[in-house]
Amino acid sequence: MKDLNYIKTPIKEELSRFDKYFRKAMSSDVFMLNLMVRYLLKSKGKQMRPMLVFLSSKLTGGEVTEASYVAATLIELMHTATLIHDDVVDNADYRRGFLTLHKIWKPKVAVLMGDYLLARGLLEAVAHSQYQLLEIVSGAVKEMSEGELLQIEKSKKLDIKEETYFEIITKKTAVLIAACTKAGAVAVSAGEEVAEQLKLFGLNLGIAFQIKDDLLDYDERSKTGKLFGNDIRERKITLPLIYALKNSEGRDRRKVLSILRKKNKTDDDVRQIINFVRKRNGLEYAEKVMNEYKDKALSYIAGYTNNEIYPYLTAFSDFVTGRKK
Ligand code: IPE
Numbered sequence: 001m002k003d004l005n006y007i008k009t010p011i012k013e014e015l016s017r018f019d020k021y022f023r024k025a026m027s028s029d030v031f032m033l034n035l036m037v038r039y040l041l042k043s044k045g046k047q048m049r050p051m052l053v054f055l056s057s058k059l060t061g062g063e064v065t066e067a068s069y070v071a072a073t074l075i076e077l078m079h080t081a082t083l084i085h086d087d088v089v090d091n092a093d094y095r096r097g098f099l100t101l102h103k104i105w106k107p108k109v110a111v112l113m114g115d116y117l118l119a120r121g122l123l124e125a126v127a128h129s130q131y132q133l134l135e136i137v138s139g140a141v142k143e144m145s146e147g148e149l150l151q152i153e154k155s156k157k158l159d160i161k162e163e164t165y166f167e168i169i170t171k172k173t174a175v176l177i178a179a180c181t182k183a184g185a186v187a188v189s190a191g192e193e194v195a196e197q198l199k200l201f202g203l204n205l206g207i208a209f210q211i212k213d214d215l216l217d218y219d220e221r222s223k224t225g226k227l228f229g230n231d232i233r234e235r236k237i238t239l240p241l242i243y244a245l246k247n248s249e250g251r252d253r254r255k256v257l258s259i260l261r262k263k264n265k266t267d268d269d270v271r272q273i274i275n276f277v278r279k280r281n282g283l284e285y286a287e288k289v290m291n292e293y294k295d296k297a298l299s300y301i302a303g304y305t306n307n308e309i310y311p312y313l314t315a316f317s318d319f320v321t322g323r324k325k
């Protein structure tokens with residue numbers, strides 16, 4: 001598998017310019033805000049969304065425009081904001097190998113910081129009169145909130161259906177990735193049909209992305225900088241467990257359900273569930289489905305196989321499904 005450095009080759013300069021945009025878009029004169037901004041900049045993520053915006057612009061328009069930078073900045077701001085909120089919701093201790101904002105500054109501060117970044121992002125689009133971008137991204141953020149709420153609603157019952165799982169992950173994750181690929185095309189004035197194809201590429205890749213994120217929760221050796229097993233602790237039933245539960249009965253199944261219902265799960269509880277999922281082939285199944293979504297994603301850009309950016313997008317897709325972080 002090619003690494004992120006390879007994928008960044010055709011957009012190296014763009015990404016370093018993006019860093020300046022991103023810093024500027026977050027800066028504030030308010031002391032406490034600035035403190036948190038510095039903390040966030042220190043613990044930056046993989047920046048896969050900006051990469052996807054730039055690669056999509058180059059694929060469909062041959063170049064990156066000013067509008068692509070605004071799109072990348074807005075989307076990374078939204079992503080950062082929703083992660084801060086998500087970590088409050090999930091009661092997560094670590095993100096990107098650092099303590100989460102709410103663990104350091106209290107949940108109320110983290111909620112407000114997330115709001116601040118959301119607003120800064122939207123203003124970025126308004127300041128550049130990129131109203132179509134504004135429409136694409138606010139639509140995505142609306143769906144992300146719905147997805148997160150739907151997940152909370154469904155976590156009350158333990159027999160969540162696969163169909164519901166896909167609805168949740170499409171909304172909470174895939175829609176923003178689809179916004180990256182679509183906005184990348186829109187930023188270079190690609191036609192409507194092209195923008196729609198790119199969107200579908202992103203949407204399906206985004207589903208694969210979240211399935212992988214859920215698989216990494218089962219991987220003790222992952223390098224995500226998040227605490228493994230947190231989904232199980234927070235009673236978040238994801239694809240591997242849905243499959244394992246569906247294909248089990250009797251004592252085994254009842255035991256797992258009773259562990260899941262416990263409020264405070266021990267490390268041993270978590271391990272028992274992980275072993276159950278392994279034994280019932282839940283991980284293999286989720287991997288199979290993930291790869292199907294990746295292939296489906298690539299089918300939407302199959303018309304570009306001769307484009308010089310195409311190999312980087314296939315490498316990007318392979319990274320999504322093969323990553324350890
Ligand atoms: C994490 O996304 C949130 C999900 C949608 C699963 P990333 O894995 O892209 O997060 P960072 O930005 O690299 O930390």
Ligand code: IPE
Pocket residue numbers: 082083086090092144148172173213226
């Ligand atoms: C992340 O959801 C997607 C968002 C809406 C931010 P998760 O809760 O599954 O992702 P991680 O594992 O915390 O990154």
Ligand code: MG
Pocket residue numbers: 086089090
């Ligand atoms: Mg969550």
Ligand code: MG
Pocket residue numbers: 086087090092
């Ligand atoms: Mg989370």
